């Protein structure tokens with residue numbers, strides 16, 4: 001296991017089912033190089049997409065991947081979060097979070113983390129057509145109003161037309177910088 005024992009700096013990286021989730025190794029390695037002890041959580045669909053990589057990702061982070069709710073009596077396998085980055089965040093995950101619909105574990109964590117005062121950063125991965133849906137503007141306003149750093153717009157994630165997503169250009173470095181800012185670094 002190559003996870004660092006940086007007890008006090010724990011980053012929960014929570015990914016949902018958009019294409020940038022398929023290439024998390026460099027993101028995790030970059031975060032670890034920044035001194036984060038990274039714990040990886042996935043929505044059920046993202047976990048399904050990554051079925052073949054789960055054990056490699058667990059080895060890289062040194063923690064089990066969380067992708068479902070705990071059963072009653074099951075203990076929490078992770079150290080407490082210093083900060084959480086929910087990215088890539090799908091339309092479904094963003095709206096669920098804002099509306100408090102917590103059927104996926106990452107959304108449930110992020111919903112409760114607002115009330116716990118855990119610093120939260122999210123970067124959507126949503127195309128221009130979905131951004132035009134009447135719920136989305138309200139979702140962004142709700143999350144920003146709750147203190148979440150939402151990386152959407154110039155200088156961060158800029159939506160593409162449908163079918164023209166560029167997962168390799170997803171601005172992970174912007175997200176990792178925002179994580180540091182969220183904890184006052």
Ligand SMILES: Cc1cc2nc3c(=O)[nH]c(=O)nc-3n(C[C@H](O)[C@H](O)[C@H](O)COP(=O)(O)O)c2cc1C
Pocket residue numbers: 015016017018019043044045046089090091092093104125126127130165
């Ligand atoms: C190849 C592929 C690419 C997708 N890309 C996106 C995307 O960029 N953004 C998005 O909101 N949904 C995207 N979706 C749809 C989501 O995967 C789908 O809505 C899923 O239910 C989201 O679940 P989750 O938010 O729990 O991960 C994509 C689906 C597929 C099959």
